[in-house]
Amino acid sequence: MKVTRRIALTLGAAALLATGCSGTGASGGQITIGLAVSTLNNPFFVELQQGAQEMANQLGAKLTVVDAQNDATNQVNQVQTLVTQGVKAIILNPVDSKQAAPAAKAAEMANIPLISVDRAVEGGKVAAEVASNNVSGGSLAAIELGRATSGEVAHLKGISGASASRDRGQGFEQGLNSGNIKVVATAVADFDRAKALNETTNLLQGHPSLKGIFAENDEMALGAIKALGARAGKDVMVVGFDGTPDGLKAIQDGTLAATIAQQPKLLGSKAVEQAVKAAKGEAVQQVVDVEVKVITKQNVAEFTK
Amino acid sequence: MSTISIRRYASENGALAGLLLLAVVIAVMQPAFLNAQNLLNVGVQAAVIAIMAFGMTFVVVAGGIDLSVGSIAALAAMVGALTAGPLGLVVGALCGLVNGALVSYGKLPPFIATLAMLSVARGLTLVFSEGQPHETDAVVTFLGSNLTPSLPLPLLLMLAFFGITGLILTRTNLGRRMYAIGGNEEAAKLSGIDVRKQKLWIYALSGLFAAAAGLVLAGRLGSAGPQAAVGYELDAIAAVVIGGASLSGGVGRATGTLVGALVLAVLRNGLNLLQVPPFWQQVVIGAVIALAALLDSLRRR
Numbered sequence: 001m002k003v004t005r006r007i008a009l010t011l012g013a014a015a016l017l018a019t020g021c022s023g024t025g026a027s028g029g030q031i032t033i034g035l036a037v038s039t040l041n042n043p044f045f046v047e048l049q050q051g052a053q054e055m056a057n058q059l060g061a062k063l064t065v066v067d068a069q070n071d072a073t074n075q076v077n078q079v080q081t082l083v084t085q086g087v088k089a090i091i092l093n094p095v096d097s098k099q100a101a102p103a104a105k106a107a108e109m110a111n112i113p114l115i116s117v118d119r120a121v122e123g124g125k126v127a128a129e130v131a132s133n134n135v136s137g138g139s140l141a142a143i144e145l146g147r148a149t150s151g152e153v154a155h156l157k158g159i160s161g162a163s164a165s166r167d168r169g170q171g172f173e174q175g176l177n178s179g180n181i182k183v184v185a186t187a188v189a190d191f192d193r194a195k196a197l198n199e200t201t202n203l204l205q206g207h208p209s210l211k212g213i214f215a216e217n218d219e220m221a222l223g224a225i226k227a228l229g230a231r232a233g234k235d236v237m238v239v240g241f242d243g244t245p246d247g248l249k250a251i252q253d254g255t256l257a258a259t260i261a262q263q264p265k266l267l268g269s270k271a272v273e274q275a276v277k278a279a280k281g282e283a284v285q286q287v288v289d290v291e292v293k294v295i296t297k298q299n300v301a302e303f304t305k
Numbered sequence: 306m307s308t309i310s311i312r313r314y315a316s317e318n319g320a321l322a323g324l325l326l327l328a329v330v331i332a333v334m335q336p337a338f339l340n341a342q343n344l345l346n347v348g349v350q351a352a353v354i355a356i357m358a359f360g361m362t363f364v365v366v367a368g369g370i371d372l373s374v375g376s377i378a379a380l381a382a383m384v385g386a387l388t389a390g391p392l393g394l395v396v397g398a399l400c401g402l403v404n405g406a407l408v409s410y411g412k413l414p415p416f417i418a419t420l421a422m423l424s425v426a427r428g429l430t431l432v433f434s435e436g437q438p439h440e441t442d443a444v445v446t447f448l449g450s451n452l453t454p455s456l457p458l459p460l461l462l463m464l465a466f467f468g469i470t471g472l473i474l475t476r477t478n479l480g481r482r483m484y485a486i487g488g489n490e491e492a493a494k495l496s497g498i499d500v501r502k503q504k505l506w507i508y509a510l511s512g513l514f515a516a517a518a519g520l521v522l523a524g525r526l527g528s529a530g531p532q533a534a535v536g537y538e539l540d541a542i543a544a545v546v547i548g549g550a551s552l553s554g555g556v557g558r559a560t561g562t563l564v565g566a567l568v569l570a571v572l573r574n575g576l577n578l579l580q581v582p583p584f585w586q587q588v589v590i591g592a593v594i595a596l597a598a599l600l601d602s603l604r605r606r
Contacts, residue, residue, distance in 0.1 A: 040583050066577050071535070073353065080346045081346070081574055084338075084340055096530055161431060161438070162532065
């Protein structure tokens, strides 16, 4: 009796596994491209994936997406799995640029062309690199903040050790000398809106005369704006990064002074374009630079359509 | 084999039966699963969680829990990358000793003591690394590499740690005392076991194993990252439980833990091979963990 029940349960597990699956049979002649994303727990990369999917549909290619959930080792595993599957090209969005070489090697050993997207692959061979420059974006943010205000500013950082945070922070520091602003405080808020609200509240206690805040993403910028209340956009200027829908809305409302927009959909679609070319053995464009854009109240309308 | 012995075998190896069933289902739907290279990959992919989970098995058998293994792995790997691998192992064991001291002499619940260490070890990793990944030296990188193309060292290390774990659990006084403490701590105390001293060793072993897992992980990447192994403690606990150990202590085997770690690795590999959309993968993994635990609890009734 017990055995029967056990078998029934196990079969249930198998059925569950089966229903979760999409069709696996690759139809003849269709090119399959693998897309290894750093995390889909972030609207930015979901948009990147959507852009990639749209371009794949347009070009008649099949896209297989894997999600490393921000774990560099897991990503190596997933690239190995894509190789096993026999995809014709792999688009890699590294969890960490500096830890992506083994994943690149797995593709290289199987002679599968690799296209990096959004973040570079350090120490690995790539056929094409599709990216916007986070460092120069950070510098643009510093310039915008210097334009919007002068005096004491604070810097809200993302997850310690995450490459997006490193690059944006580095660019911001490089761009500081252009205006008349000085960083008097930094705080780590893990790219998280709620944490940024708390951190900014604390910062304001210690630095009541703060004139500006740079947040390494829009989520944190929105948390900072919440903490500033009526001061946001009046005597304290906030600059964010990403250009998310909520961020754009804050620019329209006048609480967010500027944001540095990447174009995730474009990143995804350009990457698939190059991947399909590489899979067919055609010439690829080795470096595809997808522009970052400064969005302020003047031009926000172009981005909200 | 008679029906009765098959039945007995199956009931003692519920997790193994589950693993085989899982493998069959995946192989039928995607034959590429059975490629030799893919099977080796799965073994390598299981290694880090498995080694960590072997250490966790000691703690769980003795009725405790260790939430700090992911952070200890990251700290040990970082210390290993900045200095030398063996020092990473020492640091891991030391962190474990502190856990053990907090639990046995400080009388803290293991959940709280190791939760504190989770934060301290992760913080120290960030302090030492300054938020940057650091390249590992040749020795550590060797741990994550292939001896020959078809002989990956992480796989061999996993099997070595499996053997060591089995020996400790079944052939040493320390192992037998783990079962005694986990089964009934009062009784163990009354029978003359120095429970507090044993717990020091148990948590130190868990820290040491976590450190070894961290070095293998860093070796695979050729680099130790400040955010490495976040959340791995939960995978390690899941592997131990899928393997049939009881979180209330006194029950658990090395074989079970190995199978548990393999179940997780096969699932992750298989779901990607079958092209299950990423968001659904998390749902399926959670459901399979729940089912495995459910099977186990039914078996024990």
